[in-house]
Amino acid sequence: MKCEWCEQEGAVEVKKDCTWIEPAGKATVVVEQVPAIDCSICQDIYITDELTEEVEEALNSVDLEELGEAFSYEELMNAPRLSIFDLYKKESEHKGHSRASGACKF
Ligand SMILES: [Zn+2]
Numbered sequence: 001m002k003c004e005w006c007e008q009e010g011a012v013e014v015k016k017d018c019t020w021i022e023p024a025g026k027a028t029v030v031v032e033q034v035p036a037i038d039c040s041i042c043q044d045i046y047i048t049d050e051l052t053e054e055v056e057e058a059l060n061s062v063d064l065e066e067l068g069e070a071f072s073y074e075e076l077m078n079a080p081r082l083s084i085f086d087l088y089k090k091e092s093e094h095k096g097h098s099r100a101s102g103a104c105k106f
Pocket of ligand 1: 003004005006007008010011039040041042043
């Protein structure tokens with residue numbers, strides 16, 4: 001497949017375990033089996049921006065306490081989303097924290 005960085009056909013999709021650091025520094029979770037891009041030309045493995053956003057959004061809308069500290073990408077995507085009311089509550093609890101996006105580390 002095509003690499004998003006160098007735009008060469010040297011990339012393959014791999015599954016990587018990824019440590020996700022939440023912006024508030026409150027939680028570090030391990031998301032297993034995240035679809036990542038492994039490019040032989042860039043000699044790097046990375047997660048696309050779209051996927052980063054997708055994971056980020058999911059982490060912000062599921063009950064992380066329910067999932068625990070480690071779960072797979074599949075589990076995260078299939079986890080029930082919190083209701084608007086619960087999210088609002090969660091949001092209020094986090095008031096004062098900046099909402100910069102989290103980051104993934106292999
Ligand atoms: Zn590349």
